[in-house]
Amino acid sequence: MLLSTSSPYRRVLCYLPRYRAVMATGLVCVLASRILLVYSPLLLRRALDILQAGGADAASRVAWTALAFLGVSVSAGVFTWAQRLLLIGASRRVERDLKRDLFAHVERLPVSFFDRTRAGDLLSRLTSDVEAVRFIVGPGPMYVTGTLVLLPLALLAMTRISVPVSLAALAPLVAIGFVVRMLAPRIMRRSRAVQDRIGDLSARAQESFAGARVVRAYASEDVEIAAFEHENQRLVAETLGLARHRAWMQGLVALLGGLANLVVLVYGGHLVIAGALGFGDLAAFLAYVGLLIWPMISVGWVVSALQRAAAAIQRIDEVLTEPAEPDVVTEPAVTAPRTAGAVQVTSLTFTYPGADRPALEQVDLQVPAGRTLALVGPVGSGKSTVLSLLTRTYEPPPGTVFLDGVDVTSIPLPRLREAFAAVPQDAFLFSDTLHGNLAYGIAEDLTRERALAAVAAAGLDSDVRSFPRGLDTVIGERGVTLSGGQKQRATLARALLREAPVLLLDDALSSVDTHTEARILEGLRREMRRRTVIVVAHRLSTVRDADHIVVLEEGRVLEAGSHQALLAADGWYARTWRNQRIEAELEDLP
Ligand SMILES: Nc1ncnc2c1ncn2[C@@H]1O[C@H](COP(=O)(O)OP(=O)(O)O)[C@@H](O)[C@H]1O
Ligand SMILES: [Mg+2]
The missing domain is CATH 3.40.50.300 (P-loop containing nucleotide triphosphate hydrolases)
Incomplete structure (x- = not known):
């Protein structure tokens, strides 16, 4: 199941080879520690047998056995310590590698991916899903190997002492496995839900703190408190649910473990009285029962953890298989060492992924290097979209957008983006x-x-x-x-x-007043003469000096020309110009 090519675990297996040595050593330690653990009850039995038989040298023989017991216990302890250090250590490193690759991939995804993905969802894939995957790399193999060694050896030792008592003790032990197997998925589901609720609560609080001004202005403190309390209640309900399931599991495990001991004590004690079993045998038996409880728990847990990890890998895979920003590897035939900055757009029609109508239709634009082009038009007319397509923030169709005469879709992205400096609408x-x-x-x-x-x-x-x-x-x-x-x-x-040779200003001065804007533009003039500038503006006074002005409406070019030409044409531009003049004059009234 783990190795088949269609297995979801394949994604993780490729991280293991570089930690092969560490993991192999860790597994050898698991082997050693479990073998030593299975051996120790036999020493216990020997000591008790010596005590029961009595004799002159009993004291020294028991002392030697105790010394051996000490040796075995110390070695088992050292190996257990080492196995955890090595295997958990390796799993933490795999976790780090997977996180690094996942984050690096997300950093290379196109902006459109973030349009349709919630940040919180991405975060939970980067944290709790990766953590679930870590389980099958470190703790999983450790428990599985431990159980595979301990279970048969312990059963062998037990059945050699007494088959009927073994069978009697096994019933409650197997029940532990079933109980855990039944409750583990619920516990995992709940703890994931708790994580989500913690996320919601933090998001709620953070938003309320960030928006403190708005909250005060609308006197909506009580609304905020109630909303926080709502999330708080949801969190506590989830946490209590988790605690309830954990309580059931731990309670049942303790009960069944006790039951197993009781069965051995009653049945075995009966045999001891009948003379069929020694005290040492009984003591060893009880020790084995104690040793078997944890493997039973881990069997139940690991099966569920594997399922959880498979689901987590699938969610991680969904992100990893998202295509990164498209890019060409071959160098195009651009001979100029530095981009001059001429921008051309021809019959550009563009529809956003998932949108039902185009944001731009048959748009034509041209800016010679070093000139200034202005894009104006109503909100939603497609001005920002034009800018996004120039830098391939969204991918334009081939043969529609050109930089210095070269189709931008054939220019490697890092090189293309070097050519632009953009001031986005939302700073x-x-x-x-x-x-x-x-x-x-x-x-x-x-x-x-x-x-x-x-x-x-x-x-x-x-x-x-x-x-x-x-x-x-x-x-x-x-x-x-x-x-x-x-x-x-x-x-x-x-x-x-x-x-950069091309400067893109997307309504970059919308939040400063007209006079400050005029002053800034005056100061920028020198900078602007050195570059190609495409300026989007709501205020037409910003763009009156541009070399060419294009008016967009509903994704189409409505009119174009110089300030004077557009005024003479007496269309949208001229109308808007007059309206804005009146507004400005009203503002300037004392
Ligand atoms: N990321 C996006 N996904 C889908 N539609 C979008 C996206 N961004 C903008 N649009 C739509 O494209 C159209 C043009 O938007 P935009 O270029 O932002 O206009 P402007 O900058 O002129 O106000 C609008 O109808 C807008 O709703
Ligand atoms: Mg815009």
């Missing part, structure tokens, strides 16, 4: 210093001078001066909270530092 910064954020994705060390120059170009300089530790201020969750406009300007500075 995202990491919980790090401002400097760390600015240096993100830049190969060389970022000097303070360069960082400050970019900060100034993005119009964030006076803000940075007011920060407690300037560029070294920690921002985000663990530090200073930036305003929307500050975040946007920080991401703009980060993009400028990339020194």
Whole structure:
């Protein structure tokens, strides 16, 4: 079952060879420790037999036997210690390897994968599923080998003492295996549910803390408390359920173990009285019963753990078999050492995976290197989609998007993305210093001078001066909270530092006021002349100086031209321009 090619366990088996030596040594230790454990009751029996027989040298003979018992116990202890260290150690390393590969794969998946996958679900595959897999690498083989050695040897020793007593003792012991086998899946299911509930509770609390301002503003503290309490109750219900099942299992195991001892004591004691069994035999028998309880538990547990692991591997496999971002290995015939930055889009029609109608239809655009193109249009008209397709954040159809005349689908992704610096619509910064954020994705060390120059170009300089530790201020969750406009300007500075030939600004200054925007744009002009710029903006005053303006509506090009030409055409652009002028004038009234 474990080795067949269709087996779900195959995914894990390929991790084992590099830990072969450690695992083999570990299994030899299991062998040794179990053999020693089976041997020790025989020494016990011998000591009791000596005591019962009596005689002049009984004391010294018992002492020697006790010494042997000590030797066996110490060796069994050492081997047990070593087997755990080696096998559990190897399984933790396999766990690490699997996690590393899984995370590395997820990092290479296209953005569309994250559109349809919950982060929490991915996290549970990365943690509790990998943990379930670890069981069949370390603890699983350890218990199975232990049981396979101990069970037959102990049974052999027991039946040599007395077959009927063995059979009588075996009944409750086998029942232990069944009880565990029955309860183990429920316990595993419950503990997974407990993990999920803990996740829900943490997510609930985290969201409430992150949204503290909104909560206060809407005076909805009681709603939050009630929602938390609801999750809290669900968690405690799950935990108590788990405790109940564990209590049943442990209680039944203790009862059945006691029963096995009782059977031996009554039946065996009967035989002792009848003279058919020695005291030593009875004592050895009781010791064997004690030794057999754990293997019985582990048999029941391992069978369930294998099933659980198979399901976990399947869930991990689902992620690992997701195709990574497509990429071409062959170098295309790009001769220019550096991208000039000419962008062309021809008859681009694009539908998002799973969407029923195209987000873009027959779009044509052209930006010569070093020029500025503006994309404007109503919300949802496809402006951001155009930008995503340029960088292959979503994959455009071949033959529709070109950089310097080369189809982007034939340019290796790292090389393509090097050509672009993008300021996305929703500014995202990491919980790090401002400097760390600015240096993100830049190969060389970022000097303070360069960082400050970019900060100034993005119009964030006076803000940075007011920060407690300037560029070294920690921002985000663990530090200073930036305003929307500050975040946007920080991401703009980060993009400028990339020194990429094409700059993509997706409504990058929407959260700053008109006057600040005008000032920033003025400062950016020098930076913009050195690059190709594609700027998406809601405010038309932002784009009036662009070399070419394209108006999108419902995924189609509605009109295009220079600011003057579009005003003269008296269409959507001219109308929106007039409306925005009136709004701006109203805003400026004293
Ligand atoms: N990841 C996505 N998956 C499916 N549909 C999307 C996705 N992103 C955007 N859309 C849809 O594509 C259309 C264009 O969106 P978008 O390019 O974001 O417009 P804009 O940037 O002009 O506001 C909209 O109808 C939007 O709902
Ligand atoms: Mg958008």
